[in-house]
Amino acid sequence: MKHYDVIIVGAGSIGMAAGYFLSKEGKRVLLLDAHDPPHTMGSHGGDTRLIRHAYGEGRAYTPLALKSQQLWDDLQEQSELPIFxxxxxxxxxPVDTPFLKEALESAKAHHLQAEKLTEAEMKRRWAGLQFPEEGPYIGCYEPDAGVLFVENCIQTYRDLALQEGADLxxxxxVKDVTMRDEQISVQTSKNSYIADDVIICAGAWNxxxxxxxxxxxxxxPKRQVVGWFEANDQLFGSCEGFPGFSAHTPSGIFYGFPSxxxxxxxxxxHDFGQVTEPDEMVREFGVYDEDEDVLSQFLxxxxPEAGGHLKKGLTCLYTMTPDEHFIIDTHPNNNRILIAxxxxxxxxxxxSGIGHELTQHILKGKTEMDLSLFKLNRQALTT
Structure with missing residues (x-):
């Protein structure tokens, strides 16, 4: 069997980033994927993702968000494709939303540029917004945050990893991963390989x-949907200053992007979706009436002036833990298996930041950043 320093199971966003960083450090790396990334079969499809720094999910995320932003900016310097x-x-x-309170506290704790806005200030700045009468509402605006172009990010990391000598x-x-004392065996549909370390980051297949x-x-795993709707670009165009957004409403948590x-x-x-297994997911958008309805009703x-005709709808896989925090840790019985x-x-x-931290763990036996929030032994995963 061919031997590698590191085998990465799942060459999506995190796997491809780790593949690049490890290869750059001289490691012999094998990246394995059931499809051909970037692709639409997992969790990274759909063109764009938001990057925020003042973190409503917990201020402990902010240092990793800032490190990741730095690495995305570095990637942009190496790519002719738009990254960010x-x-x-x-x-x-609503004013009592815990997410917004935590985001503002995160900004304060980490000295970030973020504005607390009233309902009137938001309407004055972005005329396309409308607020129901049940308010009042507040906003947290981060001018330095924005949009990542998913496929470009993964394609660039892929190109760079291959340039550094990684195999893909x-x-x-992957059919099976087998633990041994000194090495790990990985069985694919075509062959078997061994490695000193293995990273398992296969999304919904984890x-x-x-x-x-x-x-x-x-x-x-859940089946998730996103849709693109016709909109007045003078109100909602990115070039006109309309931002990416996260909306906490009585109907759920919605997120979105300017035109x-x-x-x-x-x-x-965020709250929508049908529980599924990844190989059984209904991939066609619009099979269920609510696919479009839940999105159009929010708009x-x-x-309202962004709630026009549906231009395109897509499905993707969404995989979460009970407490919605990540898992980044080693296997409890074998520290040569890393789990993301x-x-x-x-x-x-x-x-980008997680790929970098996985690389540091393999190189140095520990991460540079405090990732204790994402340990396997936390209560949400053990009860």
Whole structure:
């Protein structure tokens, strides 16, 4: 069997970033993916993702967000493709929304540029916003935040990893990972390989793969949808200053993007989705009436001039832990197996930083940043 220093199972956003950083450090790396990344079969499809720094999910995320932003900026310098666009990001909702309180505290704790805005100030700045009478509402606006172009990010890391000497096998599903004392065996649909270290970061397929190494984790994949709607670009165009957004409403948590180059306003719902297994997911958008309805109803209520005709709809896989925090840790019985899982909902923005930290763990036996929030032994994963 061919031997590598590191085998990465799942060459999506985190896997491809780690593949580049490890190869750059001289490691012999094999990247394995069941498809051909970037692709639409996992969790990284859909063109764009937001990157925020003042973090409503917990201020402990902010140092990793800032490190990731630095690495995305570095990647932009190495790419002719657009990686990041600074649109600003507005998070808004009722005044007592815990997410918004934490985002503002995160900005204060980490000395970030962020504005606390009243409902009137938001309407004055972005005329396309409409607020129901149940308010009042507040906003947290981050002018330095913005949009990452997903496929470009992954393609650039892929190109760089290959330039640094990494091997990449696409359309190559992993069937089994076997722990040994000194090395790890990885069996694919085509061949077997061994490595000193293995990173398992296969998105919605993580749960099944980890069962093979005697690790049962509460990772739940869901079918998720996003849609692009016709909009008045004078109100909602990125060039006109409309930001990416996160909206905390009585109907759920919605997120979205300005109309970029006439694409229409893109919107998704964090709380929406059908529980599924990744190989059984219904991939066609619009099979269920609510696919479009849940998105269009949000726009009609909060951004009525962005709630026009549906231009495009897509599905993707969304995999989360019970507490919605990530998993970044070593296997409890073998510290040569690194696990990166449960990122859906807000994980893509951190892919560069997590790939870098996984690399540091392999090189030095520990990460540079404090990632204790993401340990396997936390209560949400053990009860």
């Amino acid at each position: 666009q600074k649109t600003g990001v507005l998070s808004f909702g 096998l696409t359309e190559t599903p 749960r099944k793969l980890l069962q093979g190494v005697d690790l049962m984790l509460p990772l739940q 970029i180059d006439g694409s229409g306003v893109k919107v998704g719902c 009609k209520t909060w951004m 899982a449960g990122f859906s909902g807000h994980g893509f923005k951190f892919a």
